[in-house]
Amino acid sequence: MRILPATAVATLSAALLVAPSPASAGGSHAPALGPTATGYGGAVSTVDPTATAVGLDVLRHGGNAVDAAVAAAATLGVTEPFSAGIGGGGFFVYYDARKRSVSTIDGRETGPATMRETHFIDPADGQPYEFAEARVSGLSVGAPGTLATWQAATRKWGTKSLASLLQPAARVADRGFTVDATFRQQIADNAAAFGQFGSTAELYLPNGAPPAVGSTQRNPDLADTYRLIARQGIDVLYEGAVARDIVRTVQHPPVADDPIGAWQYPIRPGTLTLDDLKRYELRFPAPTRSKFRDLTVYGMSTPSSGGVAVSEALNILETAGLSRQDVTRALHYYLEASALSFADRNRYVGAYTPQRILDKLVSDAWARQRACQINPRAALTKPVPPGDINATGCTPATVGKPVEQGKSTTNLTVADRWGNIVEYTFTIEQTGGNAMVVPGRGFLLNNELTDFNFTGTQGTAPDPNLPGPGKRPRSSMSPTIVLQDGKPFLALGSPGGATIITTVLQILVNRVILGMSLPEAMAAPRASQRNTAGIQAEPAFRTTYGPALTALGHTFGADTPELGAATAIEFTRHGGLIASAEPTRRGGGAAGVVHPRR
Ligand code: GLU
Numbered sequence: 001m002r003i004l005p006a007t008a009v010a011t012l013s014a015a016l017l018v019a020p021s022p023a024s025a026g027g028s029h030a031p032a033l034g035p036t037a038t039g040y041g042g043a044v045s046t047v048d049p050t051a052t053a054v055g056l057d058v059l060r061h062g063g064n065a066v067d068a069a070v071a072a073a074a075t076l077g078v079t080e081p082f083s084a085g086i087g088g089g090g091f092f093v094y095y096d097a098r099k100r101s102v103s104t105i106d107g108r109e110t111g112p113a114t115m116r117e118t119h120f121i122d123p124a125d126g127q128p129y130e131f132a133e134a135r136v137s138g139l140s141v142g143a144p145g146t147l148a149t150w151q152a153a154t155r156k157w158g159t160k161s162l163a164s165l166l167q168p169a170a171r172v173a174d175r176g177f178t179v180d181a182t183f184r185q186q187i188a189d190n191a192a193a194f195g196q197f198g199s200t201a202e203l204y205l206p207n208g209a210p211p212a213v214g215s216t217q218r219n220p221d222l223a224d225t226y227r228l229i230a231r232q233g234i235d236v237l238y239e240g241a242v243a244r245d246i247v248r249t250v251q252h253p254p255v256a257d258d259p260i261g262a263w264q265y266p267i268r269p270g271t272l273t274l275d276d277l278k279r280y281e282l283r284f285p286a287p288t289r290s291k292f293r294d295l296t297v298y299g300m301s302t303p304s305s306g307g308v309a310v311s312e313a314l315n316i317l318e319t320a321g322l323s324r325q326d327v328t329r330a331l332h333y334y335l336e337a338s339a340l341s342f343a344d345r346n347r348y349v350g351a352y353t354p355q356r357i358l359d360k361l362v363s364d365a366w367a368r369q370r371a372c373q374i375n376p377r378a379a380l381t382k383p384v385p386p387g388d389i390n391a392t393g394c395t396p397a398t399v400g401k402p403v404e405q406g407k408s409t410t411n412l413t414v415a416d417r418w419g420n421i422v423e424y425t426f427t428i429e430q431t432g433g434n435a436m437v438v439p440g441r442g443f444l445l446n447n448e449l450t451d452f453n454f455t456g457t458q459g460t461a462p463d464p465n466l467p468g469p470g471k472r473p474r475s476s477m478s479p480t481i482v483l484q485d486g487k488p489f490l491a492l493g494s495p496g497g498a499t500i501i502t503t504v505l506q507i508l509v510n511r512v513i514l515g516m517s518l519p520e521a522m523a524a525p526r527a528s529q530r531n532t533a534g535i536q537a538e539p540a541f542r543t544t545y546g547p548a549l550t551a552l553g554h555t556f557g558a559d560t561p562e563l564g565a566a567t568a569i570e571f572t573r574h575g576g577l578i579a580s581a582e583p584t585r586r587g588g589g590a591a592g593v594v595h596p597r598r
Helices: 006-016 049-060 065-079 131-135 146-157 167-175 181-189 198-204 220-232 241-251 274-278 306-318 327-348 355-361 364-371 499-513 518-523 539-551
Strands: 036-046 089-096 101-107 288-292 295-299 410-416 421-427 480-484 487-493 535-537 556-559 567-571 577-581 590-596
Touching (some): 036 049, 036 065, 036 567, 049 065, 049 410, 049 590, 065 167, 089 295, 089 487, 101 146, 146 421, 167 220, 241 274, 288 306, 295 306, 306 327, 306 355, 306 499, 327 364, 327 499, 355 364, 410 487, 410 567, 421 480, 480 499, 487 499, 518 567, 518 577, 535 539
Parallel strands (some): 535 556
Antiparallel strands (some): 036 410, 036 577, 036 590, 089 101, 089 421, 288 295, 410 421, 480 487, 487 567, 567 577
């Protein structure tokens, strides 16, 4: 997001920890944090150089990948507050080098115990709320899982206390950071919603307008909140003073007496209670696991649909015997496999999908059953129907409606010198969450519950993603770790709502099938086919590949300026690391390694 020059990173690094080691990000060791860094001894990739610098400092001071990931994540809560923070949730995937095993933490937000299927239906007229009305309300807020995730990750696999890992972020919040164009724009895009709440306007609309690029953004309330958590433990957010403030904000949205600008909807309170927060529980589901050629792909299981959808699509691609020589054919299959996987995910995947159905969806037999519909010379008409989970043939079932999701979130990838890896995607759902900063606490609440479908999307078939008591909404987040012959090969993830699945898949296609280098695979123009009539594509994708794909019958929808904001690390021979972030999307990301290759 912000590209800092080497000297700025050095100063920042020295400021973050009490005793910067000679190897900290300074002097000859510290190139500016740009989109690619190669070296060894550990690596961090995030969207933001401050967060990446914090993660690298933790690694340099003996911390492991989990310690660095948590410290970087807490920093992103300060510098990327519209994408993620302790008001939200996410999915943490961890590769333990010693045990050679992949574990996950499901820190997804959870709906109130009183939530019913009609949660987003206006009782006045029986119609679903408009998305914006549902989003900017108390109704959209789920019990947050992010802080519990950080605690569990550090306790299970880390070497440092959560209290110590919150300190660098607290310091960044206190001292402030420089506002860049992306940060300012994210506020500008949300100005009407932010302007309704005194607590949000005070922090992000100084003098009634977004802060100027180049100004210093501070968040002393968040610094205090982090320090309070460090002193009292995470219970303060799940049962103590911060919990009470969250519940008050949900039940009595802090609408300003004198709002800035107009908001066209009523701001509805929600029903989340102190009990809902107290009862919040992490889950530790086994990762999804599938094979692609000589690779084993580990992803996030439900309530995320990411692992299942990426695996199903890769399995379908594997049936086609694709090669780097025929790019059009590879992209044709990429788009068709995405559409088929989305049809199945929409029909079958939600928080409570039975394991036997998940297993079937990631099986080779299912991939063959779905792949047989693909015509190498002509695109399928979209939307394609989901497969019949009880059938074995190629017969299509009834047509389902495609469903969409928002676009916010952030992702980070960390590796340490011992070979442990963290792939972590976390979010507050929309950019800006539900637009309410908890008064006096400095963080935004999530609107994750709008990831539920407001009404059924599957015709007469059941919709797996309707609201229910204490239920978690389906996600698309796809933190992915890929092993080759049992050794780490690649870790990657991205934000982007439902496009997360296709972005992760496309980077894998680019790297593994088309033979691009990781930085090329990340930079390449993207397209997303989520079982809708028109492909959503970046302009460069349509210009480059559009004619050949259109000739096969693919249809493009309106261009989208950018898809995703990925981060990744590739593991090369003899402990080498290629850390990779976006060169330009979302303002460009920041990749760094502990020891740059000289
Ligand atoms: N809420 C979305 C999900 O869980 C992520 C939001 C985004 O990336 O924009 O899939």
